[in-house]
Amino acid sequence: MVELLAPAGSREALVAAVENxxxxxxxxxxxxGARAYASNFDREALREAIHFAHLRKVAIHVTVNTIVTDEEMEPLRDYLRFLYEAGADAVLVQDLGVARVAHETVPDLPLHASTQMSVSSLEGVRALAELGFTRVVLARELSLKEIRHICAHAPVEIETFMHGALCVCYSGQCLMSSMIGGRSGNRGRCAQPCRLPYTLVDEKGQDVLGDKAGSYLLSPRDLSTIDVIPDLIEAxxxxxKIEGRMKRPEYVATVVRTYREAIDTYYAGKGYAVTQEERDxxxxxxxxxxxxxxxxxxPGKAMMSDRRPNNRGLLIGRVTAYDWDARIVTVKLSGRLGLGDQVDFWVKVGGRVTATISALTDAKGRAVEEGQAGDTVSFAIPSAVRDHDRVFKVYDARLMERAKETYASGAPVRRIPVAIAVRAAVGEPLTVTLCDADGHRGEGRTDFIGESARKRPLSEEIIRKQVSRLGTSVYEMKSLHCDIAGEVMVPMSEINEARRKAVEALDALRLKEIEAREHRPEPKFTDRIARPTPKKADFLVAVDTLxxxxxxxAAGADGILFGGESYEHRVIAPEEYERAWQMAREAGARIDFNTPRIVHDGQQKHVERLLAAFDAFPPDAVHVHNIAMLALVRRLTDFAIHADYSLISYNKQTLAFLKDYGVSGATLSPELTAKEIRQLAKESPLPLTCIVHGRLELMVSNYCVTGSFLGGCGEGPCTQPCTRGHFALKDRKDALFPLAMDQFCHMHVLNSKVLSMMPHAMKFRAAGIETMQIEAKAMGEKEIAAIVKAYRKAMAFPEEPAEAQLSWIHEQEGKDITRGHYFRGVL
Known part of the structure; x- marks a missing residue:
């Protein structure tokens, strides 16, 4: 049976998930953990949570899915040891360095690959399986067909999301929160800039959508797979998995209960159906x-919640009248509305009006507790509304109370039935035995030796009354068998104590069973292929055209990083790679070839054909951005491999992993500070590169805003408006984030500001950085030439440039620039 995996950001949510x-x-x-703003669990609470869940045969997976600094590595090791000893069933990780530490520290603790690893192909799943992972959480951008293909050939378990909030960006690939607000999603502190308003503008800065769309162009709807549960199971x-560690326990209770019923209905084999009540x-x-x-x-724009980025509730009626003097609204209901509920009116002017129902009258003016679909009701609201305004119920008091009952009482809701046997005899201790459906037997004996009864001998009725009192334990009595030899007396307190011992003994057996672990597969790190060492380069300029x-x-770059994605929405042919190779060779420059950041199974053959073609004009290195491409290039070629920045090299452990895996160089994460970079470079086992200039990619998305709202994507073939002009997203502060659509129809959201470290170009080599990388795919040819020449000149300046030199540098780099995280870091 498929596992129903639920989130818990608090003790209450944990109980709600288990009980439902x-x-x-x-x-x-x-x-x-990647939700640093959830309540989460301290160590004592974690132990208790694991104990609570394991008694009920529920597994606990602990998220350790942030990227980690070197300073955090020792606390991480200690934490992993604690999790293993506490009985955690698995840990989810994103950082390859964290995976390496986990292998060394707790070799038998199962590893799950977080969706933050952006695994979108079977190649990535197989690579992680070879590294000892026992489960992979797939990217949320995959189709049922792709999931079915991966599951059919995967050597490990596959986990997918089935309900909850969606990221518009491939998870683990987003720098938007980090670059805009300094709060890193990769460090668990995403500020959700995708839920803010944006305007789609053309090259002239004109709004190209107007009232054709709302303002929340990067805000997806919530995922709900209630209608395709059979397809997911059969895949x-x-x-x-349900998303929602930031959600309240009532949310967890309701969503878990609904999907539990759906999954059980499927397995019952009586025809899958979802009721309207469950949908509501x-x-x-x-x-x-x-x-x-x-x-x-x-789905295109049908996937987006562009009119409203937060909870919209449930449509339950429309306004039919409003009394301006009494501020009483009358509503014709299309759904149930009761006392304690909260409603939002979507008014035509001014946004929305919110009201909590404290009193309710029907069409005849009589006080009622609730109204049903078809009824007309009236109630007070604080602000004016108009006829035909829609009314949404955003808080249902009855639903919330029902959910709360499953976690707030302190007593178990889902109990484990046990058969209880009691034996009592004169001259013997009384014995209580509890047996569950799995054959576990817990036994408790009295210290008291049974005596001949003088007045009231033990009877089955007396014993039943005492042993059925299982209180807050997880058990309930389903049957009782009493073996009473003669007229015997045992004090009630002794019977209660024997029952308690039996419960403890059964608890221990159930805990022991679930906490037994299989040995985790040994990772295969070492690359056996002798790979060349790329020639050194001061500057590596990333471009996508010849x-x-x-x-x-021509401007003096001694390294070119060519290809990968095209920002001009066109396929880059093998002949173009060959011509770029020839140009670099003629200039005596290094030539690296790029691969795409995101590759699905259907796109992998294209990459494989390119790699095969490269044999005729071998690059100095091939750059990879994800675990799948790393494994593919390693498997199919003997080229030098360079781990680019979106593979996230953030600590020495990741660099050590990459070295063991056969990688010859790495571009460091742009979320590192200059101080952290210097520290890493001192002990790095690999030559390092830093991105120093260009518009950083803040997001890469399978959703395209221009194709969705201008090109008809989701309604038919996209008309590809991206080939007829350039577009940007404008935020509330009028900052422009250029958009680039690649040959795979992925949308790349670029930073509004250009990263520039030109005033510090002369310091990188002394800091231990071999190569500076310029991201130039979003630049024109003249700008590229000017920037390369400027960096060449700046490199020759002293580490503390003279005032005139600094003035010249500032003139070259322009005004709309950022130093990124080199000096401010991230939270």
């Missing part, structure tokens, strides 16, 4: 409207 039928829970401690998925419950508890994301195709490559080389 989750098979496993994922949660985090107070560090290293071979091992675990279905899912929508009522929280929704931004729902989507199946990419499971059934590419004209840009020629401009960079």
């Amino acid at each position: 039928g989750a098979n496993a829970i994922y949660l985090a401690g107070n560090a290293f 071979g998925v091992s675990s279905l 419950d899912l929508a009522q508890i929280f929704n931004r409207d729902f989507t199946t994301a990419y499971l059934e195709g590419r 004209g840009k490559a020629e401009a960079a080389l």
Whole structure:
């Protein structure tokens, strides 16, 4: 049976998930989890959570899925040892350095690859399996067909999301929160800039959508797979995951209960069906409207909640009248509304009006507790509304109370039935035995030796009354067998104590069973192929056209990084790679070839054909951006491999992993500070590169805003407006974030500011950095030539440039620039 995996950001949410039928829970401690703003669990609470869940045969997966600094490595080791000893069933990780430390520190603790690893192909799954991972959480951008293919050939368990909030960016690939606000999603502190308003503008800065769309162009709807649960199960998925560690326990309770019923209905084999009440419950508890994301195709704008980025609730009626003097609204209901509920009116002017129902009258003016669909009701609201305004219920008091009952009483809701046997005889201790359905037997004996009864001998009725009092334990009596030899007396307190011992003994047996672990597969790190060492280069200029490559080389670049994605939405042919190779060789420059940041199974053949073609014009190195491409290039070629920045080299452990895996160089994460970079460089086992100039990619997305709202994507073939002009997203502060659409129809959101470290160009080599990388795909040829020449000149300046030299540098780099995280770091 498929695992139902639920989130828990608090003790209450944990209980809610378990009591409503989750098979496993994922949660985090107070560090290293990708939801740092959830309540989370300290160590004592983690131990208690694991004990609570394991008694009920529910697994606990702990998220350790942030990127980690070198200073955090020792606390991380200690934390991993604690998790292993406390009985955690698995840890989820994103950072390859964290995976390496986990292998060394707790070799038998199962490793799950977080969705933050952006695994979108079977190649990535197989690579992680070879590294000792026992489960992979797939990227949320995959279709059912792709998931089915991966599950059919995967050597490990596959986990997919089935409900909750969606990221518009491939998870683990987002720098937007980090670059805009200094709060890193990769460090668990995403500020969700995707939920803010943006305007789509053309090259002239003109709004190209107007009222055709809302303002929340990067805000997806929430994922709901309630209608495709059979498809996901039949695809071979091992675990279905609910997103929501930041959500309240009532949300967890409701969503888990609904999907538990759906999954059980499927396995019952009596025909899969979802009731309207179940749909309404899912929508009522929280929704931004729902989507199946990419499971059934590419939905375009139908995937987006562009009119509202937060909970919209459930439509339950429209305004039919408003009394301006009394401020009483009359509503014709299309759904239930009761006392304690909260509603939002979507008014035509001024946004929305919110009211909590404290009193309710029907069409005849009589006080009522609730109204049903078809009824007309009236109640007070604080602000004016108009006829036909829509009314949404955003808080359902009855639903919330129902959810709360499953976690707030302190007593178990889902109990484990046990058969109880009691034996009592004169001259013997009384014995209580509890037996569960799995054959576990817990026994407790009295210290008291049974005596002949003088007045009231033990009877089955007396024993039943005492042993059925299982209180807050997880058990309930389903049957009782009493073996009473003669007229015997045992004090009630002694019977109670024997019952308590039996409960403890059964607890211990159930805990022992679930905490037994299989040995984790040994990772295969070492690369056996002798790979060449790339020639050194001061500057590596990343370009996607031959004209840009020629401009960079003519200006003095001693390295070109060519290809990968095209910012001009066109396929880069093998002949272009060959011509770039020839140009670099003629200039005596290093030539590296790039691969795409995101590759699905359907796109991998294209990459494989390119790699095969490269044999005729071998690059100095091939750059890879994800674990799948790293494994593919390692498997199919003997080229030098360079781990580019989106593979996230953030600590020495990751660099050591990459070295063992056969990588010859790495571009450091742009979220590192200059101080952290210097420290890393001192002990790095690999030559290092830093990005010093250009518009950094803040997001890479399978959703395209121009194709969705201008090109008809999702309604038919996209008309590709991206080939007829350039577009940008404008935020509330009028900052412009240019958009680039590549040959795979991925949208790349670029930073509004250009990263420039030109005033510090002369310091990188002394800091131990071999190569400076210029991201030039978004630049014109003249700009590339000017920037390369400027960096060449700046490198010759002293580490503390003279005032005139600094003035010249500032003139060259322009005004709209940023130093990124080199000096401010991230939270």
